[in-house]
Every structure is written in C-alpha cells, then in structure tokens.
Amino acid sequence: MNEITQLKAIIVDDEAHARALIREYLMQHSDIQVVAECANGFEAVKAASELKPDLLFLDIQMPKLDGFEVLDLIGRDAASVIFTTAYDEYALRAFDVHAVDYLLKPFGAERFDEALELARVRIRKRDALPIRELLDTHREGAAIDRVLIRNRSNVHVIPVEQIDYVEAQDDYVSIRAAGRSYLKEQTLGELEAQLAGKGFLRIHRRYVLNVSRLAKIELSEKDSRIAILNDKTELPISRSGYTKLRGLL
Amino acid sequence: MHPILANARQLGMYLLAYLPIGIVLVIGLGHRDAWGTAAAFFLPLTMLYAFIGLSAYYLCLAFPISSDQPVWRAVPAHMSAAACVGALCVGAAWLWAAVLESLNIGLQPQVFIEQPWLLFVVGAVLFWLAIALHYVLIASSASQRSEQRALESGLLAREAELKALRAQIDPHFLFNSLNSISALTGSDPPSARKMCLLLADFLRDTLRLGATQRISLREELSVVQRYLAIEQVRLGARLKVDCAASEPAGGGYLPALLLQPLVENAVLHGIAHLIDGGTVTIGAERQGAALLIRVSNPSDPARPRRPRAGLGLLLVRQRLQSEYGAAGQLHTREEQGEFVAEVSLPFTEKEEAADE
Numbered sequence: 001m002n003e004i005t006q007l008k009a010i011i012v013d014d015e016a017h018a019r020a021l022i023r024e025y026l027m028q029h030s031d032i033q034v035v036a037e038c039a040n041g042f043e044a045v046k047a048a049s050e051l052k053p054d055l056l057f058l059d060i061q062m063p064k065l066d067g068f069e070v071l072d073l074i075g076r077d078a079a080s081v082i083f084t085t086a087y088d089e090y091a092l093r094a095f096d097v098h099a100v101d102y103l104l105k106p107f108g109a110e111r112f113d114e115a116l117e118l119a120r121v122r123i124r125k126r127d128a129l130p131i132r133e134l135l136d137t138h139r140e141g142a143a144i145d146r147v148l149i150r151n152r153s154n155v156h157v158i159p160v161e162q163i164d165y166v167e168a169q170d171d172y173v174s175i176r177a178a179g180r181s182y183l184k185e186q187t188l189g190e191l192e193a194q195l196a197g198k199g200f201l202r203i204h205r206r207y208v209l210n211v212s213r214l215a216k217i218e219l220s221e222k223d224s225r226i227a228i229l230n231d232k233t234e235l236p237i238s239r240s241g242y243t244k245l246r247g248l249l
Numbered sequence: 250m251h252p253i254l255a256n257a258r259q260l261g262m263y264l265l266a267y268l269p270i271g272i273v274l275v276i277g278l279g280h281r282d283a284w285g286t287a288a289a290f291f292l293p294l295t296m297l298y299a300f301i302g303l304s305a306y307y308l309c310l311a312f313p314i315s316s317d318q319p320v321w322r323a324v325p326a327h328m329s330a331a332a333c334v335g336a337l338c339v340g341a342a343w344l345w346a347a348v349l350e351s352l353n354i355g356l357q358p359q360v361f362i363e364q365p366w367l368l369f370v371v372g373a374v375l376f377w378l379a380i381a382l383h384y385v386l387i388a389s390s391a392s393q394r395s396e397q398r399a400l401e402s403g404l405l406a407r408e409a410e411l412k413a414l415r416a417q418i419d420p421h422f423l424f425n426s427l428n429s430i431s432a433l434t435g436s437d438p439p440s441a442r443k444m445c446l447l448l449a450d451f452l453r454d455t456l457r458l459g460a461t462q463r464i465s466l467r468e469e470l471s472v473v474q475r476y477l478a479i480e481q482v483r484l485g486a487r488l489k490v491d492c493a494a495s496e497p498a499g500g501g502y503l504p505a506l507l508l509q510p511l512v513e514n515a516v517l518h519g520i521a522h523l524i525d526g527g528t529v530t531i532g533a534e535r536q537g538a539a540l541l542i543r544v545s546n547p548s549d550p551a552r553p554r555r556p557r558a559g560l561g562l563l564l565v566r567q568r569l570q571s572e573y574g575a576a577g578q579l580h581t582r583e584e585q586g587e588f589v590a591e592v593s594l595p596f597t598e599k600e601e602a603a604d605e
Contacts, residue, residue: 014521015425015428015429015483015484015485016485017428017429017432017433017436017482017483018425018428018429018432020432020436021428021431021432021435024432024435024436039524040524041553061421061521063521063522063523063524063549063552064522064524064549064551064552064553065553066553069553086420086421086423086424086425086428087420087421087423087424087425088421104424105424105425105427105428105431106424106427106428106430106431107428108431145554146551157551159551
C-alpha cells in the first residue's frame, strides 16, 4: 500500500487539558483523523459503537465507566487502543502482564510517537488486544458489584443487588432485574464466577438465583423441585442445586 | 566476647604491637654472647603476657569510668590486679626457665630469674598500661556506636517522614497535575506557570508540615485551598469550592494535614465521577469543648469503584485515634447522592504536643 490510509481516532479523557495535549501531538501525524472527543465512559461507548474507530486513546479513571469497563463494553469496536493513565498500579500490572503498551502521564511527543507507531503496526497486522485476559488480570478474581450491559450505543449499569436471577440463553445470559430483562453476551459460568460471594447460587444448569429473592421451595410431581420467588416467578431447581440450596439455608 | 579476640586481624595487630616490647627486653637484659637464650626466654613470655593483658578489658568493664563513678574508685582493684599479674609473670618466667633448661639444648636462662622483683615490676606496670589502653578502646567504640545509632535513628525518622509524605500526596494527583502543566505549556503558558507555582506552594506546605505537628484550622484550610486550586485547573468548571469556618473554629488546633485526605477524597471519589461536577463544601464550628469539621460533596452512587478506596479515611481515623483517643472521631455517610465526612476533636487553642 503506497497511499496513506487515514485512521479514525477517538480521544477519551475526562480532563480537557489532557485531550488537548493528545490533539496537539497528533497534529504531527496527518494520517490520523480525530473523529470524536469523549469526557466520560458512556460517551466513549456510544462514540466507539457508532464510529468504529481504528484507534482509541483511553484514560483509565473517568466518570461513569472506567477505561477497563469501556474496553469490556466496546469489545472489538475499536481496532486498537492506547491506554493513558497518570498512576494506577493495578492497571499497570495488568498491562505489563499482557505486554500491552500504555502512556504514562505526563508523556512527551517522542514517547507518544513511539506508542502511535506500535498501534499502527497492530492495526495493519490486525493484531487484536487480549481483552478478556486483560480484564481478568485487572479484576484479580474480585467479585463485581455491577453488571454492565450495552444495548447498541446505550449502556445500562445494573448493581448486582438489583438482580433477581440470571438465565442462560445460548451464547447470552438474560439478566432479570427491577422488572426488566437485559441480554448480555457472556456465558452463565463466567457471570456466576464474577458474582461469587454476592449471595448468588447456581440452582440449575440454566439458572443463577439471587438467594435473597427466594420465597419458598415447592415439590412438583416426580420429585423435582421449583423455586418460587418473591414476585411469584417459578424457576426449576436441579438435584445438585437443591443440595447446595439446602446447605445454604 | 573481647572485641580484639572477636576479630582475627585485630588480634594479629595486637600481638604484633607486643613484639617491640619483647625485643626491648631481649636487647636490654640479654648478653652479647647469648642472644638466642634471651630471645627464647623473653619472646614467648611476651606473647603469653599479651593474652594476660587482654584480661584488663573485663576489669575495665567491671569498673566503668563515668561521671558518677570516678576513676579513683577503681584504683585499689587495678592495683591488686596489677600485683597479681606481676606475680603471675614471675611464676611464668620461673616455669619457662625450668622448661628451657630441661630441654638440654644449651640454653641457660636462669640468669633472667635471678631478679624476680624486676620481672614483677615490669609485669605490673605494663598491666597498668593495658588497663589505660582498654579504657580508651571502650570509650572510642562506645562513641562510635552512639554515632551509628544517631545516624540510624536519623535515617529512620527521615524514612518515616517520606512515608508520611507519600501517603499524603496521591501520586495520581501529582502526575495528573504535571500532565496538565505539560498540556498548558503549549496552549496557555501563563496558566502553566500559575499551576507550577500552585503545585510548588502545595508541595512546600506538605513537606514543611511534619506528621507530628499541630497547626490551626485556619492554616490547614489554606493548605487545603491550595490543593483545591490545583484541582480546579485540572477539572475546570466541574469543581466548585465553598469553604467557610466560623471565627472561633479557625483558631482551633488540629494535627497538620488531617483534613487534606478528606478533601482529596471529595474530589477524587466525588466530583471527578460527576460529568457536570459539583461543589466541595467545607464547614467548621466550635461546639463547647469540641471542634467540628464537615466536608461534603455530591457523589455518584453507581461510580466505578477504585481499588484501595477508603485508605485515606482509614488513615485519618488512625491519626485521630492516636492523637485524641476516643475524643477524636470521624463519621462518614453517603446518602441520596451526597457524601459527608464529619470530624470531631477536642478544641484546643494552642499548639499542644500530644504525648508530652
């Protein structure tokens, strides 16, 4: 390819000065076109899903969603990501573990150009970020306290204590919370692991229940059991699920 | 253990120092035609004496010289010890002469023990010298030790100070501020300079105010306002400040930089998470014998949690506890999108050290 490919970039940082600095450094690079600037996580998810940028400059600490949560939600909508952070031991460790490049604020034009060149190479080689591994290392096995769901360009934040139960549906999970259902692309086992220690229990191959929502257990015909929730919803309980539930109650 | 015996190199040098004494004895008391006899007699005895001399160390330890134990009190003990050593010298010389003679190799050292009183005096006087040398040795190693201790404790104090400083200044704040300066340098140089100066003033305050010092609330609030001015450059219009302390409260004293972490929390975990920002409100009043300070800020209950959040509050609580015991309290609550931290501590009007 001899012609210069234009790359679409989005700058995400809650500080106007920090965004301006990246814009200033980018003036030396005519192949990069800034298509959006975002000041918080919600805007970033919306812009990334609508504009499908080649490159995302992503700050870690921001209102609404932090950089890792943004990454989790946009998935492969951005071809390449350059993280920027002032100081965050946990984030830096995750980056180092997975050999992901990042910019430490304050950074100079030289270091910026270097990071940009690395990103160009990744984009050209279609070399994708190890998103799942990065998120897992950063979370360090700690339970989540909210579930994030993207519905096209909108983001729903569901605090885990609002979840009644989760149902597996092929490659998705359906999360029932506050009278509504939300679909999220995730396996039930994965979500179950993230909710460990938050009062949830796998009562059936296809269901994870918030135990505090359980009203009673009823015996249906053929010695199988049904969980009746406070809102009268009925969920099946498997034999092993019943054993675990009895151990808990 | 004896410090000279503990170190082989030192022991070697110590024994070497006795060699001239042995040579003097050989030359002074030997005969022109019997140098061999004199050397065989005096040199081993000198080496033996060197070891006897080491025992002066324990005598010096038993009778230390200090202001309440003057040296003359030890004189009788030293004199009797010297007499014993003198007698020991005579006995050892007599025994060694008998041994050399019985070897039948032509040595006749009997001539040297014909004047036992001379051996006695030499042994006793040299022992006094050994005692004097040991006092010097003990004094110099004690001063070395105390010097080392002073150096070590100085280092420890410095380290504690640096640790306190690291805890006070959030690296995230520092590096973000530097990044703002870097950004402003290109777009708005006067603002960049202003921010540099603000940051310098704030760092100077933090360095100057040790962790043990107490300052007036008025002073503390001026440090806090410097901090907030820096964050206002960084966060722009998102951060507003309302700081008011009633007059009697402003004169009350508190541990330096006690409020700083609370205000930092209000910005970092409060305002920085709000898209439109909000106001950090600081108020203080005197209520009878107590000083009440309140820091509040709007907050987003659904904010992404940062690891180690709450460490700042824990440190403030520990500090209040160690300075005032049960009289120092920190209460926090978060409801309806507002976070409130309330400190109460005994009202004191001057700088009073906590533990003295």
